[in-house]
Amino acid sequence: MPSVRNPILPGFNPDPSIVRVGDDYYIATSTFEWYPGVQIHHSKDLANWELVIRPLNRKSQLDMRGDPDSCGIWAPCLTHDGEKFWLVYTDVKRKDGSFKDCHNYIVSAPSIEGPWSDPVYANSSGFDPSLFHDDDGKKWFVNMLIDHRCRPRVFAGIVLQEFDPAANKLVGPKKNIFKGTELDLVEGPHLYKRNGWYYLLTAEGGTAYEHACTLARSRDIWGPYQVHPENPILSSKDAPFAALQRAGHGDIVETPDGKTYLVHLCGRPITQKRRCVLGRETAIQEAFWKDDWLYMKNGPVPSLRVEVPGTPDDSKYWAEQRYTFEKELHKDFQWLRTPETERIFRLGDGKLTLIGRESIGSWFEQALVARRQTHFSYDAETVVDFSPTDERQFSGLPAYYCRYNFFYLTVTADSNGQRELLLMSSEISYPEGKLRMPLPEPIQIPNEGKVKLALTIRGDKLQFYYALEDDKLKSFGPVYDASVISDECGGHQAHGSFTGAFVGMACSDLNGTALSTKFDYFIYRPVKYGSDRYEI
Structure with missing residues (x-):
């Protein structure tokens, strides 16, 4: 049998x-x-x-x-x-x-x-x-x-x-x-x-x-x-x-x-x-x-x-998933809490448009569309088209567990409107829910043009990458401890965190002007790495 x-x-x-x-x-x-x-x-x-x-x-x-x-x-x-x-x-x-x-x-x-x-x-x-x-x-x-x-x-x-x-x-x-x-x-x-x-x-x-x-x-x-x-x-x-x-x-x-x-x-x-x-x-x-x-x-x-x-x-389990955005969102994706999807995303012209709402830590209305992490090691990649005017508008690629626990590579701007890349993390910040300070030094980028964002997870190691236009990907920021995106670090006492790690796309506009961003595609690529003990 x-x-x-x-x-x-x-x-x-x-x-x-x-x-x-x-x-x-x-x-x-x-x-x-x-x-x-x-x-x-x-x-x-x-x-x-x-x-x-x-x-x-x-x-x-x-x-x-x-x-x-x-x-x-x-x-x-x-x-x-x-x-x-x-x-x-x-x-x-x-x-x-x-x-x-x-x-x-x-x-x-x-x-x-x-x-x-x-x-x-x-x-x-x-x-x-x-x-x-x-x-x-x-x-x-x-x-x-x-x-x-x-x-x-x-x-x-x-x-x-x-x-x-x-x-x-x-x-x-x-x-x-x-x-x-x-x-x-x-x-x-x-x-x-x-x-x-x-x-x-x-x-x-x-x-x-x-x-x-x-x-x-x-x-x-x-x-x-x-x-x-x-x-x-x-x-x-x-x-x-x-x-x-x-x-x-x-x-x-x-x-x-x-x-x-x-x-x-x-x-x-x-x-x-x-x-x-x-x-x-x-x-x-x-x-x-x-x-x-x-x-x-x-x-x-x-x-x-x-x-x-x-x-x-097992062939489907190990297959690369390249998601495009035509008439409907792929069934692998979910979002948080709200039934009013028209307020947080729409599809058209082969793009996923996210409408900037509350912060990535909100319990009410945030524009975050993501899929489950189903492998211990994987690559993720997307292309974002976003034109923020200040530091209160940001969009990009998060590895997410909950409001207390995420890593987030964003396209944002400084207070003068100069566009930049900024890494944010909220590692095991319960009960305050604060960002881990100091943040890595941002990277200034041109105010126009698409940006490719990527991350790799290999077991307990997470690294972010970026590229402008057709350039090759470059690493950005430290190697993070990916194992904190887990139930055991989910921001609650024992027996209190019940979900799992997600990776996806997000957009926030804390100014309340609902600035939107467009994503061209999303790639999730499983990687065979490390001990077979932990893999299917």
């Missing part, structure tokens, strides 16, 4: 929810503050996956302006009831501190391509909702419960309540059916039914290196739930040298021939500081049932290679 090398969805693709409909498999993953919301990938064989849709793509469904970093869309759950698809998700408006403002919604569609409905509000009692379709026709909504009194913890357990699709609301009693185990921080619930047992799969241990999957079962959906005799069923917490770390938050699927697989998030740290520059990724493990309990085929530590029905084709 062929095997696939984990992760199956490399780069920022956390909190996977998987469903099979006939011969088709779909995985939904979290997108947090990146718009449109929720990524759904499709596969026929569990080996080769393609992004098919981001269903939360209009203002009536999602508006994240003001959502802090690593808030927004958390842990979607994708299911099918035999007639249509259901997607439940959380839009988090605040996560730090004792209070967490988490609003849960439900959308549905006749096919994966849509049309996806406007959202139905469910509740705001916690995050990570899922929808379970019981064999008697009832639908059950489960989510973790937040208790700000912290008695004994903020993560207070898993709550169950019936959902009435005719009335479009939760109905009947609700109950805390599972308080979690000593692993703590219980979240990410999924319900299943098999052989008369109800199974509750949860994530525990937080999202860092203690993360785990816990399984419990009951004869009654309301409980009590008995914990798996060899809990956790999946974790890297006791295997610090395993290639896949931070393993947890899973979901279960069966193949047409009866095999069982678990998809889960993971991270692949680099450097001795153990930083996951690609964020939390999606991996897969083969499982089996014994005595009505689920076990991982190769034990609880996640395997790097797993047998699956299909043979992976």
Whole structure:
């Protein structure tokens, strides 16, 4: 049987929810503050996956302006009831501190391509909702419960309540059916039914290196739930040298021939500081049932290679991507928070025009269009046409994690209007969010003409380059530590940064005059470099 090398969805693709409909498999993953919301990938064989849709793509469904970093869309759950698809998700408006403002919604569609409905509000009692379709026709909504009194913890357990699709609301009693185990921080619930047992799969241990999957079962959906005799069923917490770390938050699927697989998030740290520059990724493990309990085929530590029905084709993964800008933005690209795209970008004449808005650190409206970093080493390149009048207008090429953590090569001007190149970085500046000073000395350039901007990342080393007109690229600035563009340096306490590294194009006009800039193309070129341990 062929095997696939984990992760199956490399780069920022956390909190996977998987469903099979006939011969088709779909995985939904979290997108947090990146718009449109929720990524759904499709596969026929569990080996080769393609992004098919981001269903939360209009203002009536999602508006994240003001959502802090690593808030927004958390842990979607994708299911099918035999007639249509259901997607439940959380839009988090605040996560730090004792209070967490988490609003849960439900959308549905006749096919994966849509049309996806406007959202139905469910509740705001916690995050990570899922929808379970019981064999008697009832639908059950489960989510973790937040208790700000912290008695004994903020993560207070898993709550169950019936959902009435005719009335479009939760109905009947609700109950805390599972308080979690000593692993703590219980979240990410999924319900299943098999052989008369109800199974509750949860994530525990937080999202860092203690993360785990816990399984419990009951004869009654309301409980009590008995914990798996060899809990956790999946974790890297006791295997610090395993290639896949931070393993947890899973979901279960069966193949047409009866095999069982678990998809889960993971991270692949680099450097001795153990930083996951690609964020939390999606991996897969083969499982089996014994005595009505689920076990991982190769034990609880996640395997790097797993047998699956299909043979992976890695050619697309290593192919150079040259993006041009014709009628629509390529599906690899996303932007931050806003559904009003006409205010931040437009396409025409083969160019991407970004409309200068707020700073690159804004939580409201910024013109930043970027794609995920999905390789540990790569080159990126673009050409910018921008005519700033002062230092408050800048546009260029950022390597970005969040407002507290980015590197940014810009075309800007000094206070006299002389155009120049300026490098800005905000390395691990939490909680101030300040630029790292002193900035590298700017390079004066002519006031007219296009500028080629580029960067290379080789593992933990980042270098910027520039060229005027048809000149050759020249390096600019120091070699930066690329590993800080990672969850571990994302500007929050442990278990608090949830996205991944991006690279792309940005434009800011802090004068409020909406000065625009044009980009001719964008290149993302994967590079095979360094230890094979970290590459697919």
